[in-house]
Amino acid sequence: MPLLTEAMRAAVGSLIDWRVSYPVDESDIRRWALAVYYPSAPPAVFTDRASAEASGVEFVAPEEFNPFAWAVAECMRATASRRGDPDALECMLGLPPLAFTTQLNGGTSAQYGENIRVGEVIRAESRLTSYSERDGRVGRMLFSVTTATWTNQRGELVRTERATSIRY
DSSP states (O other), X not given: OOOOOHHHHHHTTOEEEEEEOOOOOHHHHHHHHXXXXXXXXXXXXXXXHHHHHHTTOOOBOXXXXXXXXXXXXXXXXXXXXXXXXXXXXXXXXXXXOOOOOOEEEEEEEEEEOSOOBTTOOOEEEEEEEEEEEEEETTEEEEEEEEEEEEEOTTOOEEEEEEXXXXXX
């Protein structure tokens, strides 16, 4: 029995949510670098502005830096209570839940654009990119792909993330 409905097909391309970061601070970049490179020491260009400048590079955040890791300045809606809920996507889109019991991470990919600099404010918008379904050993499975586009306050592309979710 098919899982996809006409309403689900029509929702492809819809905005799921958006969020805005606080201005990025030098200490945010340092803390992130210390955390992701641990137990090794992070490259000095991410912890010391003078070292970065002496190396002839600008003091910027590592590509994988997440300005939303500690707090969010603004967001479209409170989605935290639905995290881990296999029907969260449909609920956020205003679609009827499908009563899934299991959700798996089907993979994530990222493409990077402009570096994130001190003082920048990042906006992330997530949209439903696609739905597909197929049969597996556990029965009929629904695959959903979402794309989050991050831009800085000048509208420059910072990052594009694609995430696949598998539910059944």
